[in-house]
Amino acid sequence: MLRIPCPFCGLRDHTEFVYLGDATIEYPPLDASEEAWFEAVYLRKNPRGRHFERWQHVHGCRAILIVERDTLTHEILGARLAHGPTAEALA
Amino acid sequence: MTGYRLDEGGAIERSEQRRFSWDGRAYHGFAGDTLASALMASGERILARGFKYHRPRGVMAAGPEEGGALVTLGEGARREANAKASQIELYDGLKAFGQNAYPNVRFDLGRVNDLLGAFFAAGFYYKTFFGISGKGTWEWMQFEKIIRQAAGMGAASTEPDPDAYDIVHAHCDVLVVGAGAAGLAAAEEALAQGLDVILAEQDFALGPALLGAEGAIEGEDTAAWRTTRLRALSRARILPRTTAFGLYDGNVVGLYEKVTDHLAKPDPALPRGRVHIVRPRSVILATGAIERPFAFGDNDRPGVLLASAVETYLRRFGVAPAKSLALTTNNDRAYDTALTAAKAGLKTTLLDVRPVPPEERLATAKAAGVEVFTGHVPVRVKGRSGVEGLEIGTRNQAGEVTPTQTLYREAVGVSGGFSPAIHLVSHRGVKPVWHEEMACFLAGTPPEGITLTGAAAGIFEREAAVAHARAVSEAEGQRLKGRRAEPPRTRPGGLGRIEPLWEVRVKGRKLKSFVDPQHDVTTDDIRQAAAEGYASVEHMKRYTTLGMATDQGKTGGVVGLALLAEALGQSVEATGITTFRPPYTPVPIGAFAGRARAAHWRPTRRTPMMEAQAERGAHFTDAGLWKRAWWFATGPADTLEAAYPREAAAVRNTVGLVDVTTLGKIAVQGPDAGEFLNRVYVNGFAKLPIGRCRYGVMLRDDGLVFDDGVTWRLSENEYLMTATTAHAGAVLAWLEELLQTRWPELRVHVASTTDQWAGVALAGPRARTVLEKAMAEGDVSDAALPFMGLTRAEIAVEGGHIPALIARISFSGERAFEIYVPSGWGDALWRRLTPLVEREGGAAYGLEALGTLRIEKGHVTGAELDGRTTLEDAGLGRMASTKKPFIGAVLRQRPALTEAERPRLAHFEPVTEGERFYTGAIVCHPERIEGHGLGWITGVTLSPAFEGRWLGIGFVAGGHTAWADTELIVADPVRGQNTRVRVCDPHRYDPKGERMHG
């Protein structure tokens, strides 16, 4: 069982969350080139070790988190709110 | 001779008799007995038959490592196969049966297999997959049935499990697994530090190995020490009958607690068992060690036990396996057993493979009257249905054995060393490390938060184990308080000098020596596997099935791999051990389901109108988690097939009422809400006036259609979005993702209001009449509420007025209104409208008729928007704005998504009236009825609007215009039918929308 430290709710089982994919992807503007969109939507690295991922706490505070996870050991190294302004407001 | 109860001793309650039955005959034992100890005390020796050879088997152990006494418990739906007699707590009324034998375990016709041993050697089963020489697969299949009959274990019940199970979540500071001396000490120490402690013990007694034990711990008499610890632990959560079956990521531990198995008359409200999912900050594994045997001739005969088991039966249960006992050992431990046995009055002989045992041990044994043979080993057991004697021999430095004589002893106790129970830490990926001196595998370095202590850490001397456990617990307590603490050093030891011994072989003698009695794997099988090239321990395991039975190789595993190593001429260390995987011991499969079965296998969502609908004859169907009215029966003889066309016709001719509460509803609020919707939907929302609705379609990033629905603008900064029932949750999550990750600057809040609003659609030419009659306040005339308009009104119901939001929206193609009220009044709304609808000659309609209406009108639903559909495919291409960018705008332009030949939405009509076809069928050209064809059917209905004919909706390459003059075939290979169809425009019902707008 992965346990994710939600900055709002505290440490929770991963079953309360939904995985939303690679958090390092920057989505281009809506009218960007097809190449830019293709890259953002389809191309993924498969890193070994530390990785940033998006998880949404759907059965909790509904916040989307940036979770740092070691893909090799499954160790969760930390989590923060994805929404910058909200993270600042709570800090 | 066989086992008997000693006149005194043991931690059993001799005043509390327990009556039970074995193979239909009445027996009794005492409170504190196991089934194994009670049967042993009753003189029963043959309790089971072997897996392949049907050789008689008896009790071999006193715990989960039991390899012989596998029995079936209970009857009917509660029949449980392969239970280990040595783990079953005795209770009044217990019924146990022998298994894998006919007619019974004492006289089994299957024993003939023992004579055919050569045919059942390792790999036999796999080899036969290649077919029987010269014959084909059919012959093999017949043969297989016979083998499966003959070889096997007990038969599980085929009835549904009648018991309930709970999954219980727990949190604590320290979880101690195992309540032996080390576990008790560790738990006590953690508790003393103010920590929150859970202590789990697989046995029904805490400190089971301390029961009946002599000597002292920490200067206190053993029994008193145990009592003191239990008193100190009263504040901890103690779980007896609870096995830690797995250790997982995040150091989460799975426990299985037997709640009622030991009770004669359990409270029916109690679950049979509980899976505890424990999230401890620290796990202390005090799981002990399991003795292992070594192999010699016919070492599976009833009466051959592990030496430590002999001691347990004598001390804890006051039972002797026989009047005379031969113990055989390669370490110091069995000397204690010998003393116990001699003291209990057994004629006791000890064979020590070591030529020179420790002098003091030797002297004590001899003084107690134990006959000791040093440098001796057992060669072969005499006796077919149980031990009658033991042929022994000398063993020289080179390991060569010379038989010398036969000792007429009726039980044999074997000690070949111990395997620390490191299974749980291995589940976390910690590799076992071979300890040469102790001749056992110890755990490698565990991750933070897991520690091993006691015999599990290789510390076999009790005083040292207790001291280590206290030190470990103290260090963990300090760590949890954020202080640095040096963990104590672990010094394995306490067994004396072990002389590794895996098998006794005699030159020129053929012995049948078992490594895994549960799966009938012999030493020859392992050598055969090695000879055939199965050089990896994992391959050998699968080829011989060593360690794949219910005990998972707890005793024989190490012996088997050592023999493999020997056969390959390499070290045990280099050979390694197979990976331990959960569960440590079997867990009923129902326990993992917990309460999630039958009515609770998933939650049910109900609309507020469900009860009123049921009263009106509604039949319900599942739509995701929701129950939705499917059709309304007018009488007991009514059918779905008769009802839905009638309901659909009512909508077309007069008026119908349908519950649309399940639609996803999302509040979109804030000054940037309009801009947000404008980016999410393909069509423009920036200029949607207040009090108006608009149908919108949203795409995914990849340009394919995600969902559709109508969004209502309630005020300047507030919108109500609707989403399909199926996608409601996903749409909300998607909007949240966009707001939190892509457009953090937008001032928009979204929230689900699905449960806040109950809704109905009132559709048909007489819809307005009904609505006007129901309203106390409001105006729904064409002028006040045009098509796609929105208004607020008051509906008069019994007891008062309810506020309603009314939108002029149509899914059916008729003049229609969607009416939403706060859901606490949904029942009142339905009850108010139904009689009004019926008075106009209309009817309530269900999901099936809703489907009919939308197929006729050519509206898409989840059946069409399946994640592969583009806007153009769905016939919605014109909706896409060219004036603004939106999600999916770029990738939807990719060539493969814009080809004219893509399957497009169409209507399909059978050429021959009365013929029908089915959803899921494939649309083909008449000359090429093959493969994926030209398209597929997504919905079929009997259509009142099209002269009562069958009508299908689906996709066809190029759309209906490409096939205007060509008949196609709807092929249904599953039903074996082909139907000639015409392809039509899906939007031909009231194409100008006069009925909706009128």
Place this chain on the structure above:
Amino acid sequence: MAEMLDLRPPVRSALAGHLSPRTLGQIGADGPGVRLYEHPFASLWQIAAWPERLGAAAALAADIALVEAAPGPGRAIAGSRATLLRVEPLKWLAVSDTPLAPPRTDGEATVLDLSHARTRLCLEGPARRDLLACLTAIDLRARHFGHGRVATTAIQGSAVTLACFGEGVELYVLRSFALSLWQHLLDVGAQFGVDVVHQAERRQAR
């Protein structure tokens, strides 16, 4: 406004027909392990803040409930007009037994009426935490989830907000799931001995 409210018919409970007082399982000499009842509220408003104006929204929420300060993450406070629960980073719920008028926000926050979207189930009795431990994975130990604590978690696959007040735990459940969850509580709770009581009786007993 008041006249309009008087015209409103009674709100129908999502558990209507299932609330009759009864006991399940064995009730020991010390009374039931769990006491269970529905405690419906009149109003439930969501107050959502803009991140940079979190303080202003908190003040607004405090005004609605008549409390000194709106609660922080994971906390709840009972005010004289409403109880405030902090449920999301930017959101509070204001729950009241008497109808709350739509709050004025002046653009400092958004408010949303969810009075009919949920109901409130109350669990009391010595085994309440044991029963909840069969349903949810969160840490319910008193020192982690005591008086004034709030947590949203998954029960049976749907999100439920739990609040602890004194010797009781309140479950804010979505209306459509309420009956399913109620039946689940009864089935699992029977092993502890459940007493289903009327809310009115409970409030008198307090």
